[in-house]
Amino acid sequence: MDLFARVRQRGDFSVPITRPSDWGLPAEGLPGQVIWVWPEMAFGFLYKIQALARLLGRDWNAAMPSNDWQIVHFFGFDNSFYHALLYPALYTEVFSHWTPRIRYHVNEFYLLDGQKFSTSRGYAVWGKEVLGPKTVDIVRLHLGLTRPEGERTNFTLDALRRTENEIFQRIWLSWLDRLDQEIKQDFGGACPTQATGLRPTAPSLLG
Secondary structure, eight states: OHHHHHHHTTOSOOOOSEEEOSSSSBOTTOTTEEEOHHHHHHHHHHHHHHHHHHHHTOOOOTTSOOTTOEEEEEEEGGGHIIIIIIHHHHHHHHOTTOOOEEEEEEEOOEEETTEEOBTTTTBSOOHHHHOSTTTHHHHHHHHHHHOOSSSOEEEOHHHHHHIIIIIIIIIIIHHHHHHHHHHHHHHTTSOOOGGGTOOOOOOOTTO
16 A cells, blocks of 8 residues: 555656567567566466366456456565556556456565575575475475565574474474374374364464
8 A cells, every 4th residue: 555655646657568678479560579577467367367267168258357357466565566556557448347356465575584585696595405305394384484474574594493493393293292102002003083082282383
């Protein structure tokens, strides 16, 4: 909403629809120009809906979007302008009959040691550095705990190791070991049904 308010304060506002390049969809009547990727994506979503319709036996038409369509966008905060402002503006310009219904799920930035991840600069944590048969659950747990869903968060290898030692090993695996021993001792190693009365208390991530 803050972004929208600041754009409105600028008064007249325009963005290019094409750009100089030889890679992309050629812009008709403009040699050496291609359709800018963001407008291309906006209408690509509609054609994907039409393609889905063919699989489902529906009559959805990309050229005639319907008011009962619900579009849901998942994107990072840095793409807010394109999804929340540019796409609706393009749809309104092309389809006067259509009022698009769009829901937004926005993630904040996930930093690496306090700085923005950048694969182009080689500033990243590569999967082969942290992932393996014995670590995939640890990484998944840590990312779930530190995800930048509502605020900017930070990834460090030290924090990943703390999650492994203090939460995964000390809490979760210790709990699973105790549960395994109880099942072996009281139920002959066969996982009981709820009717048998086994109700182990799940571990708390706070310890």
